[in-house]
Amino acid sequence: MPLLRGTGSWPALEAIFKTTQKIKQGHRILILVGTLLLLSGAFFYFVYMPNTAEINRTQKAIAELKQRITVTKARAKNLARFRDEYARVEKLFEEALKILPDKREIPSLLAGISQLGVDSKLQFRLFSPGKEAPQDFYVKIPVSIEVGGKYRDVALFFDKVRRMARIVNIVNISMKPKTPLSTDLVTKCTAITYRFKTEAEQLKEVKDKKKK
Numbered sequence: 001m002p003l004l005r006g007t008g009s010w011p012a013l014e015a016i017f018k019t020t021q022k023i024k025q026g027h028r029i030l031i032l033v034g035t036l037l038l039l040s041g042a043f044f045y046f047v048y049m050p051n052t053a054e055i056n057r058t059q060k061a062i063a064e065l066k067q068r069i070t071v072t073k074a075r076a077k078n079l080a081r082f083r084d085e086y087a088r089v090e091k092l093f094e095e096a097l098k099i100l101p102d103k104r105e106i107p108s109l110l111a112g113i114s115q116l117g118v119d120s121k122l123q124f125r126l127f128s129p130g131k132e133a134p135q136d137f138y139v140k141i142p143v144s145i146e147v148g149g150k151y152r153d154v155a156l157f158f159d160k161v162r163r164m165a166r167i168v169n170i171v172n173i174s175m176k177p178k179t180p181l182s183t184d185l186v187t188k189c190t191a192i193t194y195r196f197k198t199e200a201e202q203l204k205e206v207k208d209k210k211k212k
Contacts, residue, residue, distance in 0.1 A: 120157035122149040143191040154187045168193045
């Protein structure tokens with residue numbers, strides 16, 4: 001034991017070793033196990049537990065971020081799909097507007113029909129818009145027409161009306177000679193065109209339905 005002798009802490013260590021040697025082996029094992037358990041408990045309480053809580057908070061934050069990223073990606077995909085759908089519907093609406101004019105365009109549409117008759121060499125005897133008939137989202141506009149002219153001119157007029165960008169249906173057609181054995185005909189018919197309902201008309205309908 002020469003290395004344990006000297007100044008400073010060596011005598012204290014020598015005393016500890018001598019005291020330990022006097023303890024029975026079984027007691028020494030118990031002390032060792034107890035010491036290990038104490039150190040393990042201290043490590044768990046002072047080191048592992050705080051780190052575990054921090055790890056759990058970090059894992060929770062990561063999970064929330066992943067969820068937000070997933071939701072954001074899904075919304076981005078839906079936004080692109082909604083934009084495409086909106087563009088498609090807008091295009092369809094523009095096409096519908098070409099077929100069904102709004103209320104402001106009706107006078108020019110009727111003037112256009114009348115001009116087609118003049119261009120077809122017909123003489124107008126009657127051109128009278130009738131009472132409008134509201135439907136689901138549009139309004140029917142009947143126009144009573146009476147013209148004089150040759151059969152081929154009347155046929156040409158009907159064909160020109162059929163080729164219009166707007167929807168115009170010719171119904172209730174009747175023809176008779178202007179005079180007996182005359183090739184000049186008096187043709188009566190009804191031209192039915194259509195327009196979109198205005199927002200004011202739609203709101204009024206909704207209010208009227210609520211009152212019932």
